[in-house]
Amino acid sequence: MAPRITALHAHDLRFPTSDGRHGSDAMNPDPDYSAAVAILETDDGDLAGHGMTFTIGRGNEICVAAIRAFERHLVGRDLDDLEADMGAFWRSLAGDSQLRWLGPEKGVIHLAMAAVANAAWDLLARRTDQPLWKYLSDLEPKAIVRAVDFRHISDVLPPEAALDLLEARRDGRAAREAQLLRDGYPAYVTSAGWLGYDDDAIRRLCRAAIADGWMHFKIKVGADLRDDVRRCRIVREEIGPDRKLMVDANQVWDVDEAIRHIEALSEFDLWWVEEPTSPDDVLGHARIASAVRPIRIATGEHCHNRIMVKQLLQANATAVLQIDGCRLGGVNEVIAAILLAAKFDVPVCPHAGGVGLCQHVQHFSVFDYIAVSGSLENRITEYAEHLHEHFVASIEMKAGRYVLPTAPGIGVEFKAASLAEFAYPDGPVWRNR
Amino acid sequence: MAPRITALHAHDLRFPTSDGRHGSDAMNPDPDYSAAVAILETDDGDLAGHGMTFTIGRGNEICVAAIRAFERHLVGRDLDDLEADMGAFWRSLAGDSQLRWLGPEKGVIHLAMAAVANAAWDLLARRTDQPLWKYLSDLEPKAIVRAVDFRHISDVLPPEAALDLLEARRDGRAAREAQLLRDGYPAYVTSAGWLGYDDDAIRRLCRAAIADGWMHFKIKVGADLRDDVRRCRIVREEIGPDRKLMVDANQVWDVDEAIRHIEALSEFDLWWVEEPTSPDDVLGHARIASAVRPIRIATGEHCHNRIMVKQLLQANATAVLQIDGCRLGGVNEVIAAILLAAKFDVPVCPHAGGVGLCQHVQHFSVFDYIAVSGSLENRITEYAEHLHEHFVASIEMKAGRYVLPTAPGIGVEFKAASLAEFAYPDGPVWRNR
Numbered sequence: 001m002a003p004r005i006t007a008l009h010a011h012d013l014r015f016p017t018s019d020g021r022h023g024s025d026a027m028n029p030d031p032d033y034s035a036a037v038a039i040l041e042t043d044d045g046d047l048a049g050h051g052m053t054f055t056i057g058r059g060n061e062i063c064v065a066a067i068r069a070f071e072r073h074l075v076g077r078d079l080d081d082l083e084a085d086m087g088a089f090w091r092s093l094a095g096d097s098q099l100r101w102l103g104p105e106k107g108v109i110h111l112a113m114a115a116v117a118n119a120a121w122d123l124l125a126r127r128t129d130q131p132l133w134k135y136l137s138d139l140e141p142k143a144i145v146r147a148v149d150f151r152h153i154s155d156v157l158p159p160e161a162a163l164d165l166l167e168a169r170r171d172g173r174a175a176r177e178a179q180l181l182r183d184g185y186p187a188y189v190t191s192a193g194w195l196g197y198d199d200d201a202i203r204r205l206c207r208a209a210i211a212d213g214w215m216h217f218k219i220k221v222g223a224d225l226r227d228d229v230r231r232c233r234i235v236r237e238e239i240g241p242d243r244k245l246m247v248d249a250n251q252v253w254d255v256d257e258a259i260r261h262i263e264a265l266s267e268f269d270l271w272w273v274e275e276p277t278s279p280d281d282v283l284g285h286a287r288i289a290s291a292v293r294p295i296r297i298a299t300g301e302h303c304h305n306r307i308m309v310k311q312l313l314q315a316n317a318t319a320v321l322q323i324d325g326c327r328l329g330g331v332n333e334v335i336a337a338i339l340l341a342a343k344f345d346v347p348v349c350p351h352a353g354g355v356g357l358c359q360h361v362q363h364f365s366v367f368d369y370i371a372v373s374g375s376l377e378n379r380i381t382e383y384a385e386h387l388h389e390h391f392v393a394s395i396e397m398k399a400g401r402y403v404l405p406t407a408p409g410i411g412v413e414f415k416a417a418s419l420a421e422f423a424y425p426d427g428p429v430w431r432n433r
Numbered sequence: 434m435a436p437r438i439t440a441l442h443a444h445d446l447r448f449p450t451s452d453g454r455h456g457s458d459a460m461n462p463d464p465d466y467s468a469a470v471a472i473l474e475t476d477d478g479d480l481a482g483h484g485m486t487f488t489i490g491r492g493n494e495i496c497v498a499a500i501r502a503f504e505r506h507l508v509g510r511d512l513d514d515l516e517a518d519m520g521a522f523w524r525s526l527a528g529d530s531q532l533r534w535l536g537p538e539k540g541v542i543h544l545a546m547a548a549v550a551n552a553a554w555d556l557l558a559r560r561t562d563q564p565l566w567k568y569l570s571d572l573e574p575k576a577i578v579r580a581v582d583f584r585h586i587s588d589v590l591p592p593e594a595a596l597d598l599l600e601a602r603r604d605g606r607a608a609r610e611a612q613l614l615r616d617g618y619p620a621y622v623t624s625a626g627w628l629g630y631d632d633d634a635i636r637r638l639c640r641a642a643i644a645d646g647w648m649h650f651k652i653k654v655g656a657d658l659r660d661d662v663r664r665c666r667i668v669r670e671e672i673g674p675d676r677k678l679m680v681d682a683n684q685v686w687d688v689d690e691a692i693r694h695i696e697a698l699s700e701f702d703l704w705w706v707e708e709p710t711s712p713d714d715v716l717g718h719a720r721i722a723s724a725v726r727p728i729r730i731a732t733g734e735h736c737h738n739r740i741m742v743k744q745l746l747q748a749n750a751t752a753v754l755q756i757d758g759c760r761l762g763g764v765n766e767v768i769a770a771i772l773l774a775a776k777f778d779v780p781v782c783p784h785a786g787g788v789g790l791c792q793h794v795q796h797f798s799v800f801d802y803i804a805v806s807g808s809l810e811n812r813i814t815e816y817a818e819h820l821h822e823h824f825v826a827s828i829e830m831k832a833g834r835y836v837l838p839t840a841p842g843i844g845v846e847f848k849a850a851s852l853a854e855f856a857y858p859d860g861p862v863w864r865n866r
Contacts, residue, residue, distance in 0.1 A: 030530050057531035058502060062541060065498045069491060097463050098490035104684070104712070104735060107540015108495060152711040155688035155720075251537070255588035278585040279537070280740040282715060283747055287588075302537065307713040314716055 002080035003044035003127070008116070010067040011037040012060050013414065014424040015355060015387055016433070021196025022386055023056070023353060026222030027250040029196070032057035033355040033387060034424070036064045037414065038115040040074060040123055047126060050413040051119030053111040053326040054354040060424065066112030069099055074116065083124050086147040090117055090332040094149065106304040110329050117330030118360070122409040131405045133366040136331070137173060141166035144371070148336045152307045156314060162339045169374050176370045184401030185365050186376065187383040188216030188246070190353050195220040199234055206238035213399035215243050216271070216380055222249035225261055232268040241269070248274035251302070255284040259291045272298040272320050279303055285317035298322055301351035305329065306336040313344040320378070324351045325360030338368045348373070352382035358395055359388075359411045362402045390418035435513035436477035436560070441549070443500040444470040445493050446847065447857040448788060448820055449866070454629025455819055456489070456786060459655030460683040462629070465490035466788040466820060467857070469497045470847065471548040473507060473556055480559060483846040484552030486544040486759040487787040493857065499545030502532055507549065516557050519580040523550055523765040527582065539737040543762050550763030551793070555842040564838045566799040569764070570606065574599035577804070581769045586743045595772045602807050609803045617834030618798050619809065620816040621649030621679070623786050628653040632667055639671035646832035648676050649704070649813055655682035658694055665701040674702070681707035684735070688717040692724045705731040705753050712736055718750035731755055734784035738762065739769040746777040753811070757784045758793030771801045781806070785815035791828055792821075792844045795835045823851035 017023055018030035034057050040049035053063050073092050082089050093113050094105055102109040125135040136144070145163050189209050197205070206217065217239050221228040228247070235245055247270055253261055258276035265273075273295055277284050279302035289297040298320035303309055304327060312318045321341045328334050341348045348368050350361035365381040373379070381402060388395050392415055393407035405411055424430050450456055451463035467490050473482035486496055506525050515522050526546050527538055535542040558568040569577070578596050622642050630638070639650065650672050654661040661680070668678055680703055686694060691709035698706075706728055710717050712735035722730040731753035736742055737760060745751045754774045761767050774781045781801050783794035798814040806812070814835060821828050825848055826840035838844055857863050 028530060028534065031534075032531065055531075056534045058529065059499070059532045059535045059542065062495060062498045062502060062535060065495045066492070066541070069495060096491065097461060098465065098488075099492045101461065101464075101489045102492045102495060102541050102544065106713070106737065108499070108535050108542060109492065109540060111535065152687055152714060152717070155717060254585055278740045280539070280738065281585060281744065283744050284585070284588060284740075304539065305713065307711045307717075311714065311716050 002078045003042040003047055004079070005040050005074050005077045005123075006043050007041040008068070008071045008074050009039040009041065010064045011039070011419055012064045012424045013037055013419060013422050014057060014060060014430065015422055016429065017386065018057070024196035025220040025248065025250040026195060026252040028056055034060040035356055035414070036060050036067055036112065036115060037419070038067045038119045040119045042079070042123065047123065049119040049123030049126065050409065051115040051117070051122060051330075052356050052412050053115040054357055055111070062108050063112050063115070066108050067115050070113065070116045074120070079123060079127060082120060086121075086332060087149060089120065090147070090330070091149055093117060094329060105307070105329065110304060111326060114326045114328065114330040117332060118325070118410055118412075121331045122412070126409040129408050131363065131407060132331070132410045133363040133370075133404065136363070136367045137177065137370040141170065144335060147332050148339065149306070149332065150336075153310045153336065153340065156310050157340055157343050161343070165339060165342055166371065169371060172374060173370050176374065180366055180369060181404055184398055184403045185362065185369070186380045187397065187400055187402050188218060188244075188380050189214045189400075190218045190382060190384050195223060199231070202231060202234055203238055206235055210239065210243075215400055216246065217243060218246040218248055218274070218382075220250065221247045221265070222252040225264055228261070228265060232265055236268050244271040246270065246272045246274060246298070249276050251275045251278055253277050255281070255287055258288045262288070262292045262295060266292075266295060270295050272296045274298040274322065275301065280308070282308070282311045282315050282317050285312065286315040289317055289319065296320060298349065300324070302327060306333050306340065309337045309340050313340055313346055319346065321346050321348045322351045323348060323364065325357060325364060334364050338364065338372050342372045347378040349379060350381050353384045355387045356391070356412045358383055359391060359393070362395070362405060363410060365402070366404060390414055390422070435511045436475040436480055437512070438473050438507050438510045439476050440474040441501070441504045441507050442472040442474065443497045444472070444852055445497045445857045446470055446852060446855050447490060447493055447863065448855055449862065450819065451490070457629035458653040458681065458683040459628060459685040461489055467493040468789055468847070469493050469500055469545065469548060470852070471500045471552045473552045475512070475556065480556065482552040482556030482559065483842065484548040484550070484555060485789050485845050486548040487790055488544070495541050496545050496548070499541050500548050503546065503549045507553070512556060512560060515553060519554075519765060520582060522553065523580070523763070524582055526550060527762060538740070538762065543737060544759060547759045547761065547763040550765060551758070551843055551845075554764045555845070559842040562841050564796065564840060565764070565843045566796040566803075566837065569796070569800045570610065570803040574603065577768060580765050581772065582739070582765065583769075585740045586769065586773065589743050589747060590773055590776050594776065598772060598775055599804065602804060605807060606803050609807065613799055613802060614837055617831055617836045618795065618802070619813045620830065620833055620835050621651060621677070621813050622647045622833070623651045623815060623817050628656060632664070635664065635667055636671055639668055643672065643676075648833055649679065650676060651679040651681055651707070651815075653683065654680045654698070655685040658697060661694070661698060665698055669701050677704040679703060679705045679707060679731070682709050684708045684711055686710050688714070688720055691721045695721070695725045695728060699725075699728060703728050705729045707731040707755065708734065713741070715741070715744045715748050715750050718745065719748040722750055722752065729753060731782065733757070735760060739766050739773065742770045742773050746773055746779055752779065754779050754781045755784045756781060756797065758790060758797060767797050771797065771805050775805050780811040782812060783814050786817045788820045789824070789845045791816055792824060792826075795828070795838060796843060798835070799837060823847055823855070
């Protein structure tokens, strides 16, 4: 008998990161990094699945309520049945005949679905004692295709084309895995450049990051052009001409404004400009990308589903696809995004500034390299330093690279002490504020 | 002293409409029409503002939680201050530095914001004893522009262009108002064509609607092509060649499939085809629209914000813009959509299949005609018959037209008895199921 899911538990966990202006940017001045947590219990005593979605504070309780709304689709499910058709499972969540209205496939209901779907993937990987990247990379191409919902993307990527793409990469999977196990997966650091940090802090953090072997640096821009110029100059001075500098505007510009501001920053040899305008504006991104070429536009952290991914790629709106493991509806849709990007030969460089996001994206980037793109060219995954200590499994970095995780599952199980201490609103950290 | 908002109350109200398959379509087989209700109390005893968002059952509690999350932006506000800058008020909701992450500007948080923002507009209109359409139509063009958030749409419609557009329509407002007061605003009926109805029911409902003076009929398609052909034939037989027939696929087709199916239905002289594919797929809609011309594509009921409206219009993706008064973030964003449509000379034909949606859109269409487009050509507003009896203000139709409402405000105040009886999960209707 396969284990069966017996309960879904949801938790509201918040960290008071706004105290130190960690994570501050032009659109999000005071985030309290938070997680709406989904835990799937099974009738196999030791086995539980852990998923989460990331928010920045207020409203995390809304995602918790949305996680609970999926309970009927989880409890009673048998893991063999789940594993036999993860695509059907995903469609049962995304296609719930009443919940679907709340998106469809976007916003709170989709964020919550990511937590729930990923908790199920966590269960499947844990059951085999493998980290998610290994579980996914070892799947047969047919099983990978079966996990994806091709609805509304089949005009650009029919299932047969996805299968061909995966079959073409079948050779070399073992060699690429061995390479990553030896070298790690390349990363970049955002920790130096949050908008709330003063100039001295930026210099100090740049030097520390260089000492740690980082080669790519990203800073936040968009609040004030003169500040942006000054901060870019500081970082470029510190990192020298050979290391890469990226900037992130976090959606604050309108289309024409974005073009003007990017031109004003072009002297700093930007490797990419991230989220120049509304994440929904495919046509706006396309216009900006065309106007500022050869500077590359990057977006995707707020890209809410595979249909938007499809259009960003169709329209040449982004040169870098920055998927988010909680904004998309979980592993199934992340795979869809990675396949779409491969089809258009656009590098996937996942977003990870938040709590628990590094944990997710390390698996996705490794899977992308081993099983889908087979390339590391222009690929680099975000890394942010905060709050890793609250997870049971650790994250290890070496010389600016993710060391491949070995713990079974996705690795977003919170320590029991953290779940208690940072519980909102009744945990000690919040009760006493 | 102006009245001040003293409390925000939220209610979860659900009607068991799935019992009769009212509202059933290819994507939504079993909707329980529901409302997440926001009521703003003031310190002026009699004055309260009523807003709501529409859902189809499960998950309505998530919208209720999201309405509550906006409390801090409402309670304590003074109505004179609100009225002096409704744009700033709207931006304080849409731009909440932590809640914004949950959208941005889409899904649950945006649905809830519509309820809250509209409750505030309801207060302002009630205070002047005017129905919303009259309150809006009498605003100075400058005040209308001030209520709109032009962020991320200024590349296509800067505020100055919106002001020019409104100023150009200033003459003739009184004449257009008099005309609508005399004739009503043209409507069409969806009640005959829900997918769950059998052929006899469709014939019977068509005949009844013809007897009531209706000239435009819409039916649901998309579950099975042979059924669609049969049902279109029945309706066309019943309504004759001169009355208009529209079909609504509720997003079920992929892009190429949509083109094939629409071609197969072209013999029935379709006035428009609604929601052929994913509401997020601007480029897909554009491809379908171009392939099936002269049949017109209509979409917008799930278009989640002004940035998507902008792109649908930029891409020639829709010939008819079907705004939803609860999906967009309230009156402010509805005005943005109406202005954008006017700029592209695309008719606005609002969506109203649900509970409380007719109540909203009658105001928007009337405002559109009097103050923005000045045209009735190809304009027609949806009407659905269900559940009007639960509202304090009645809706009056005459010969297929909305009679202009006279009750102050938006008219979505539920009767106290309905609020009690259909409260979920503790009202008598649900407790006993």
